[in-house]
Amino acid sequence: MINKSKGLSKAKEVYANRSHRVKELKAEGKKIIGYPCMYVPLEIITALDLISYRTYGDMAEPVTEADRALPTAFCPIMRSCLDCALKAKDDFLDGIVTTHSCDPQEKTARVWESYIDYSYFHFIDMPGTLRPEALEYYRGQIGDFKKSLESFAGKELSSDKVKAAIRLHNRQRALVRELYELTKPEPPLISGTEILQVVKALMSLPVAEGNELIEQVISEVKGRTDGPQKKPARLLLWSSTLDDIDIMQIFEAGANVVMDESCGGIRAYRADVNLTDDPLDGLTHYYATEITCARTFREAALGEVRKDYMADLESRFGHLKHIAKEWNTDGAIFLLVRYCDPFAFEMPSIKDYFDSFPIPSTYIEYDYTQGSLAPLRTRVEAFLETIS
Amino acid sequence: MYFAGVDIGSTMTKIVLTQRDHRVLSVIKGPTGPEHRQLANEVMKMALEKANLQLDEISYVVATGYGRLNVPFADRQITELTCHARGVSSLFTNVRTAIDIGGQDAKCMKINNGKMVDFVMNDKCAAGTGRFLEIIAATLGVKVEQLGDISLKSTKKLEISSFCTIFAQQEVVTRLSDEENLEDIIAGLHDALVSRVAGLARRLKIEPDVVLTGGVAKNAGIVKAMKENLGCELLIPEDPLLTGALGAAILAKEYFQKAMSKGETGPTKARRLEKAMFFR
Numbered sequence: 001m002i003n004k005s006k007g008l009s010k011a012k013e014v015y016a017n018r019s020h021r022v023k024e025l026k027a028e029g030k031k032i033i034g035y036p037c038m039y040v041p042l043e044i045i046t047a048l049d050l051i052s053y054r055t056y057g058d059m060a061e062p063v064t065e066a067d068r069a070l071p072t073a074f075c076p077i078m079r080s081c082l083d084c085a086l087k088a089k090d091d092f093l094d095g096i097v098t099t100h101s102c103d104p105q106e107k108t109a110r111v112w113e114s115y116i117d118y119s120y121f122h123f124i125d126m127p128g129t130l131r132p133e134a135l136e137y138y139r140g141q142i143g144d145f146k147k148s149l150e151s152f153a154g155k156e157l158s159s160d161k162v163k164a165a166i167r168l169h170n171r172q173r174a175l176v177r178e179l180y181e182l183t184k185p186e187p188p189l190i191s192g193t194e195i196l197q198v199v200k201a202l203m204s205l206p207v208a209e210g211n212e213l214i215e216q217v218i219s220e221v222k223g224r225t226d227g228p229q230k231k232p233a234r235l236l237l238w239s240s241t242l243d244d245i246d247i248m249q250i251f252e253a254g255a256n257v258v259m260d261e262s263c264g265g266i267r268a269y270r271a272d273v274n275l276t277d278d279p280l281d282g283l284t285h286y287y288a289t290e291i292t293c294a295r296t297f298r299e300a301a302l303g304e305v306r307k308d309y310m311a312d313l314e315s316r317f318g319h320l321k322h323i324a325k326e327w328n329t330d331g332a333i334f335l336l337v338r339y340c341d342p343f344a345f346e347m348p349s350i351k352d353y354f355d356s357f358p359i360p361s362t363y364i365e366y367d368y369t370q371g372s373l374a375p376l377r378t379r380v381e382a383f384l385e386t387i388s
Numbered sequence: 389m390y391f392a393g394v395d396i397g398s399t400m401t402k403i404v405l406t407q408r409d410h411r412v413l414s415v416i417k418g419p420t421g422p423e424h425r426q427l428a429n430e431v432m433k434m435a436l437e438k439a440n441l442q443l444d445e446i447s448y449v450v451a452t453g454y455g456r457l458n459v460p461f462a463d464r465q466i467t468e469l470t471c472h473a474r475g476v477s478s479l480f481t482n483v484r485t486a487i488d489i490g491g492q493d494a495k496c497m498k499i500n501n502g503k504m505v506d507f508v509m510n511d512k513c514a515a516g517t518g519r520f521l522e523i524i525a526a527t528l529g530v531k532v533e534q535l536g537d538i539s540l541k542s543t544k545k546l547e548i549s550s551f552c553t554i555f556a557q558q559e560v561v562t563r564l565s566d567e568e569n570l571e572d573i574i575a576g577l578h579d580a581l582v583s584r585v586a587g588l589a590r591r592l593k594i595e596p597d598v599v600l601t602g603g604v605a606k607n608a609g610i611v612k613a614m615k616e617n618l619g620c621e622l623l624i625p626e627d628p629l630l631t632g633a634l635g636a637a638i639l640a641k642e643y644f645q646k647a648m649s650k651g652e653t654g655p656t657k658a659r660r661l662e663k664a665m666f667f668r
Contacts, residue, residue: 362506385467385504
């Protein structure tokens with residue numbers, strides 16, 4: 001029974017049956033707000049006593065409905081996500097919030113808002129850069145989102161309520177970082193597969209329950225004797241999002257995945273929201289700058305007319321150097337989803353950056369289908385053969 | 389002491405049996421086909437017969453290629469990238485770049501002192517592979533083996549703008565109705581295939597010596613087009629199909645010797661020639 005299990009086994013259960021808890025809460029009268037991207041400021045949802053729920057694609061589900069509403073040659077993850085929505089797989093959602101993190105997120109907003117009958121829909125615009133005017137604009141967008149969600153929830157948000165939500169979500173971020181500390185030992189105490197299940201579980205549960213789950217996992221893992229076996233290489237994975245253990249297990253067949261810098265791993269938990277006087281300021285700064293998705297145009301220095309390539313790389317990927325060294329990684333794999341322009345355009349820059357350490361790296365493309373797993377396996381094995 | 393390299397490619401299965409000093413004792417090449425994926429044991433029997441050996445005389449078997457998981461009697465599976473790099477290095481000591489164009493994939497390997505240090509594989513479709521040539525040959529009503537010689541007779545540069553097999557076919561039909569010469573069309577198609585593979589290879593820095601392998605390397609027209617595109621000499625093994633299996637056999641010997649030096653005994657499970665079982 002889900003209520004009785006704890007720690008890693010609970011994470012596994014939630015991973016396998018993600019919507020169970022929110023359906024229970026819905027039956028109790030709670031409202032569930034879906035979000036397809038980690039750029040959505042969840043604190044606003046939490047502060048209004050609504051439950052946030054990450055919508056995902058499903059690699060195992062053949063895409064059959066999406067073609068009537070969407071083109072074929074774009075992000076297969078979002079396409080799968082929409083396909084599931086069109087099949088009413090998440091019909092327990094009362095609303096959905098999407099954001100202009102990337103083109104598919106923006107364009108699929110149309111499908112969310114028109115093809116599916118939600119009580120609430122909101123699209124948050126996001127600037128492409130982190131320039132001062134851009135952040136000012138974004139602050140306005142977050143304010144608008146707050147107003148619109150307040151209107152749906154039928155109540156106003158006090159600054160204190162938002163701050164309380166920020167503290168709660170920051171607690172989750174700190175706990176996930178604590179969890180990742182447990183992959184530093186040789187061999188790691190927890191596997192990439194297990195962390196993926198935990199993180200996906202966090203995105204399926206109310207924040208406080210998610211925090212309780214990580215605490216259980218941390219204490220369980222610290223005391224375990226049945227941890228992952230030592231493999232010939234310690235891998236860092238970098239991708240947009242990694243949401244299926246079938247994919248993770250391809251990497252972990254021949255390596256220990258000690259860090260997953262993706263929206264299925266540490267990306268949304270790597271830093272905390274600053275508790276500013278006006279909490280929306282802190283949220284603006286966090287969501288714009290601290291989530292290291294390739295969609296953002298970062299620059300080393302504003303107003304420079306001659307660019308310094310290494311300084312540019314440092315401003316875009318600097319957070320990875322510390323991670324790669326601290327976690328003692330032997331190699332990095334950049335996992336690209338077919339048609340994902342933001343991440344694809346980071347090649348060869350991110351490879352150049354890793355070459356500068358040096359840490360061997362490679363990039364591999366897959367298309368989020370079961371059929372792409374076998375070619376992925378060959379390429380992962382070949383890479384591991386070069387570094388072992 | 390004998391070793392075996394089994395390379396089950398998407399189109400062709402190759403087995404190389406070697407003696408300790410890398411002397412090749414027997415070579416078997418056959419089409420993989422849908423049943424043959426299960427029948428690595430049958431092809432192995434043929435290879436053993438040819439060399440007059442029994443399976444238990446083989447000290448170590450390495451399986452590679454697309455079907456490497458379907459070789460129940462293998463001691464180890466290693467990807468075809470590592471095996472090709474190894475095989476090519478044994479034939480050409482100064483190789484730094486290896487390009488393999490197979491039936492359904494194309495790959496490029498960076499080699500340093502006999503070891504693969506980087507690689508890139510075709511990742512979108514069968515453009516730039518043997519499949520492209522097979523379909524084109526069928527469209528033009530010629531045999532695949534004739535394509536190379538026909539293309540060498542070309543006197544006019546024809547640009548086939550697409551290396552996509554399907555779209556290239558459409559262009560071919562247009563060219564034929566424009567009454568272009570067969571040899572010019574085929575030469576243009578070779579350029580298209582080569583540009584796809586060279587584009588892939590350029591993601592790694594191409595450094596000589598450059599070796600070309602795979603069934604497609606037997607096509608003299610492709611070799612000529614590739615030399616032109618890359619602007620350098622190309623080394624081609626006597627049998628360009630075998631470098632994967634050869635590399636696998638060499639790695640078999642290396643893994644065996646490593647195990648011996650660590651004091652490990654031979655495989656505990658008796659090796660049997662049996663059909664690969666799927667969906668247990």
